[in-house]
Amino acid sequence: MKTIMTNRKSNILVVDDTPASLKLLSDLLKAEGYEVRSAINGELAIESAIRNPPELMLLDILMPVMGGFEVCRRLKAHPATCQVPVIFVSALSETDEKVQGFALGAVDFVTKPYQRDELLARVRTHLEIVNLRDHLEELVEERNSELRKSQEMLQASLQDSMLANTHLRTLVQTIPDLIWLKDPDGVYLACNRQFERLYGALEADIIGKTDYDFVTQELADFFRRNDHRAASANKVCANEEWLSFADNGYRGLFETLKSPMLDQNGKLIGVLGIARDISERKLAEAKIQRHMHLYAALSQGNKIIAHCTDEAELFLRICRAAVELGGMKMAWIGLIDAAQAKIRPVASFGKGAEILERLEISLDPDSPFGNSPTSMAIRQESPVWCQDFMNDPFTAPWREEGARAGWAASASLPLRRNGVVTGAFILYADEINAFDDAARDLLIEMSMDINLALDNFSRALAQKQAEAEIERLAFYDPLTNLPNRRLLYDRLKQAIANNARSGNHVAALFIDLDNFKTLNDTRGHTIGDLLLIEVACRLETCLREGDTVARLGGDEFVVILNGLDEDPTHAASQAKTVGNKILSTASQPYQLSGYQHHCSASMGIGLFRHAETTTEEILKCIDTALYQAKRGGRNSLSFYDPAMQATLEIRAALENDLRQALEENQFQLYYQMQVNQIGQILGAEVLIRWLHPQRGLVSPLEFIELAEETGQILPIGKWVIETACAQLKTWENQHRFANLQLAVNVSAPQFHQNDFVEHIRHTLQHYRLNPERLKLELTESLVLDDIEDTITKMQQLREIGVRFSMDDFGTGYSSLYYLTKLPIDQLKIDQSFVQNIGITQNDGVIVQTIIGMANNLGIESLAEGVETEEQRAFLEQHGCNFYQGYLFSRPLPLNQFEERFIAANTEQSAASHVSTGIN
Ligand SMILES: Nc1nc2c(ncn2[C@@H]2O[C@@H]3COP(=O)(O)O[C@H]4[C@@H](O)[C@H](n5cnc6c(=O)[nH]c(N)nc65)O[C@@H]4COP(=O)(O)O[C@H]3[C@H]2O)c(=O)[nH]1
Incomplete structure (x- = not known):
């Protein structure tokens, strides 16, 4: 708001055509501090006022050209000056003139001559009025301006409000x-x-x-x-x-x-x-939830796969994870049952799992149950998604059960083992379309993880089987599946340790089949193997649980009997009972590929209870007992005897030494003369001697059998034949010995060698020897061992002139029938009969019979072991042709034999000279 300016120099325009009046009035006003302009006529006054409107005009009325009224009228008509207050200052004083002046817009009227103070008072008053008016106008203008602004704002706010309402409406509607x-x-x-x-x-x-x-x-x-x-x-x-x-x-x-x-x-x-x-949001949430569940199931599945080593457990836990974490209603795993062409459930979890027992899912497309989503998944080897189980044409046979269990969708994923489909992983959801792309990917991944686990299981199983096979090969005999020597050692050790603690006895039974080698040689190894397998089965039937039967090799078995009585006598009786049972079982006839075989076994038994006894010792003991049993006759058992052990140890040492004997020229031939009825030396039997570096001279009775068992008899036998032939050749070149014959012992393994005949022939040819001077001594048992082979070989040799003597005649089961078939030249009466001549009547009778038989068959008879003149006389009396024995000579080294021969011939020729009177 403007303040009212009272003291300022107001701007006053004075108009008067009389200069003096004009001046007087101007001075008067100036003296009062006003700014005064003056105008000498009306026109100048108007021009000045319009140019610069004064705050007050003092206007003379009576002026030439243009009077004051006209000036006033013009000023009031001009917008710039219409507001300027006009005070007429005139000599006119009539009321009419004053009315006319006020009518023209004047504000006051001062009559000339005016009173100075009155005029100044009027001027002051009107100037204040002007000021007040101006001030008032300013106030009005100010308020108007505010009102305008308010109005404008109101207008604007009204417009805003209208706009906002429209927006709100639109918003609510949209x-x-x-x-x-x-x-x-x-x-x-x-x-x-x-x-x-x-x-x-x-x-x-x-x-x-x-x-x-x-x-x-x-x-x-x-x-x-x-x-x-x-x-x-x-x-x-x-x-x-x-x-x-x-x-x-x-x-x-x-x-x-x-x-x-x-x-x-x-x-x-x-x-x-x-x-x-929020339907879509809910669906999306449910979808995310489902995926999260499946993802959780997948993660859990991976953990399960990493930790599970058992297939059944894996399947169950996978199904469980699919339901409990994967949000599935039910899950199961089925494996292909190829024989029945159907799916066999092996693991399941969740609602409706019991349905599986009644469920039939076939793999046969022609079966009414053969086109289930699972059947198809397996046949097509790819997943089958059934998004609306209750309306899917292929689920018809299972729909009723599925409805009860709340199955809305199903997934069937084939499972592979080593790349081959072997089953399926089946899941049921309670929502249709539950298996969207993401869910499918997760389930496929899950099934692939299961495949991986199955591959791992297969690998582990194969490895386990390989390990088991390695163990089987390491510890079991592949033919009979019985524990082998290695495992037997373990079991024996364990048995001895256990029983030593409890004080019980352990029995070890060494079983050996009699004549097994013969079966093997005559019927072949296949039949031999069949016999061993059958024997193994029979042995097992004779034992209690906890006992062991093992195969050592060949036809040798060992049985361990645990927990026998503390009392040794009672324990021995228990072992004997089992032993007899085994022998009896083993001697029952065998059917081997249509061939009926009879066989028996021999058994050595040992009883043990001391922890310090080693397995080697045990086996040695029962081996000794077995040896004893064999010597006592077949099909028998014998308990371990320590004295026998000593013998066997010597035997073992001999066996060892025997290996080098031939190479080291430790063998020699001794010659025991054979004479005729008049005491003439016709030849000799060569008898081998072993000049052992430590033991001295070792009798053949101690090592021939051992050599036969170890096979060493073959090179030894060859050496004997070659040495004998070489000697015959030497003699042939020395006139006095030229007619001597040599009898050579041939053992069974040697004779049955395939090249035996060839070897004799070759040796005879080599020495260009008269074959008739070589006599081969065969024993009865050798001949009967394989009669066909013997006859063939004897005949072949006979054809070239070799002669045969039947050694130890009378001791075996002589078969007269075969005797007649064999090309035998001589029967050698066993010394056991000869030495009983004059002692037991029977033996004398046997000797007579043998001699008579030989005479009847037209073959020679030779009595061995003739020690006394009485024996000789008896033999001579009954027609025995030849003699051999200590009565004539012991077996002698070559030089001594030759000396004795020369001496005897000398005596004989002297005697013949005496009798003929030459001397
Ligand atoms: N008590 C007694 N004994 C007498 C008498 N006359 C001879 N003997 C012995 O009786 C055995 C006779 O030989 P054998 O029956 O063929 O019995 C032989 C023979 O079966 C075998 N043998 C010996 N040398 C050989 C050989 O070179 N090869 C083979 N395969 N066996 C041989 O060894 C057996 C034993 O031979 P030896 O110990 O030399 O024993 C010889 C001989 O020394 C006698 O009047 N009284």
Whole structure:
């Protein structure tokens, strides 16, 4: 607001055509401090006023050219000067003139001659009025300006408000949510377009109505309850509800927020509702949830696979993870039962798993149960997804059960082991379309993980089997599947340790089949193997659990009997009982590939209980006992005897030394003369001697049998024949010995050698020897061992002139029939009969019989072991042709034999000279 300026120099225009008056008045005013302009006539006054409007004009009326009234009229007519207050200063004083002046807009009238003070007072007054007027005008202008502004603002706010309302309306209408407003009684006050769709009515038709006018009472009650809940809680209440739209039948899940609406006094005036369709969000959430579940199941599956070593456990835990973590209703694993062409469930978990017992899933496409999703998955070797189990044409046979279990979708994934489909992993979900792309990927990954585990199991199984096979080969005899020597040692050690603690005895039984070698040689190894397998089975049937039977090799078995009595006599009796049972079982006839075989066994038994006894010692002991049993005759058992052990140890040492004997020229031939009835030396039997470096001369009785058992008899036998032939050749070249014959002992293994005949022939040819001077002594047992082979070989040799003598005749089971078939030249009466001549009548009779038999067959008879003249005389009396024995000579080294021969011939020729009278 402007302040009123009273002391300022007001600008006054004085107009008077009289210069003196003009001056007087101007001076007067100037003297009062006013700014004064002056004008001498009307026109100049108007021009000056318009150019610079004064605050007050003092105007003379009576002026030439243009009077004061006209000037005033013109000034009032001009906008720049119309407001300038005009005081007429005139000599005119009539009222009419004053009225005319006021009519023209003048503010005062001062009559000339004026009073100075009056004039100044009037001037001051009008100037104040001018000031006041100006001030007032300023105030008015100021207020007007404010009013204008307010108006403008009001206008703007009005426009904003109108705009906002429109936006709000648009917003409410455009928003996809359903919005409505109800009064406290549930009567609709407003709703948006989306809500109109729900009830299928326009807002105008909804307003004034309640939910009961549009939906079922039950649903309307539900809405009402939620309205009340929000109202009474006095806060926003949320709930989820399924709503069906009247306009297009759409049904969805809505999240509804209900807010109470209050007036400024806090009184409830209604409930505002907003409902948002969350169906898709829920579906997406459920999908994510499902994927997360499956992912969790997959992770768990990986953990299970990493830790599980058992297939059945793996399957069960995988199914369990699929249900408990993967959110599946049920899961199971089935394996292909190729024989029955169906799927056999092996693991399951979840609701409806019991159905599997009744479920039939065939792999045969022609079967009514052969086209299930699982059957197809296996046949096509790829997953089959059944997204709507209850409406899928291929699930018909299982639908009823599936409905009960709540299966809405199923997945069947083939399982592979080492790349080959061997089964399937089947899952059921409680929602249709549960297996979207992501779920499929996860399940395929899960099935591939199971495949990986199956491959690992197969590898582990193969390795286990290989290890078991390695163990079997290491510890078991591949032919009979019995523990081998290695395992036997372990078991023996264990048995001795256990029984030493308890004080019980352990028995070890060494079993050897009699004549097994003969079966093997005559019938072949296949039959021999069959016998061993059968024997192994029979042995096992004779034993208790905890006892062991092992095969050492060949036809040798060892049985360990545990926990025998503490008392040695009783324990021995227990072992003997089992031993006899074994012998009896082993001697039952065998059917070997259609061939019936009879065989027996021999057994050596040892009893042990001291922990310090080693397994080697045990085996040695029972080996000794076995040897004893064999010597006592076949099919018998013998307990271990320490004295026998000593003998065997010597034998073992001999066996060792025997190996070098030939190489080191430790053998020599001794010659024991054979004479005729008149005492003439016709030849000799060569008898081998072993000049042992430590033991001295070793008798053949001590080593021939050993050599036969170890096979060393073959080179030794060859050496004897070659040495004998070489000697015959030497003699042939010395006239006095030229007619001597040599008898050579041939052992069975030597004779049965394939090249035996060839060897003799070759040796005879080599020495260009007369074969008739070589006599081969064969024993009865040798001949009967393989009669066909013997006859053939004897005949072949006979054809070239070799002669044969049947050694030890009378001791064996001589078969006269074969005797007649064999090309024998001589029967050698065993010395056991000869030496009993004159002692037992029987032997004398036997000797007579043998001699008579030989005579009848036309073959020679030779008595060996003739020690006395009495024996000789008896033999001579009964017609024995030849003699051999200590009576004539012991076996002698070559030089001594030759000396004796020369001496005897000399005596004989002297005697013949005497008798013929030459001397
Ligand atoms: N008590 C007694 N004994 C007499 C008498 N006359 C001879 N003997 C012995 O009786 C054995 C006869 O030989 P053998 O029956 O063929 O029995 C032989 C023969 O079966 C075997 N043998 C010896 N040398 C050889 C050989 O070079 N090859 C083979 N395969 N066996 C041989 O060894 C056996 C034993 O030979 P030796 O110890 O030399 O024992 C010889 C001989 O010394 C006697 O009047 N009284």
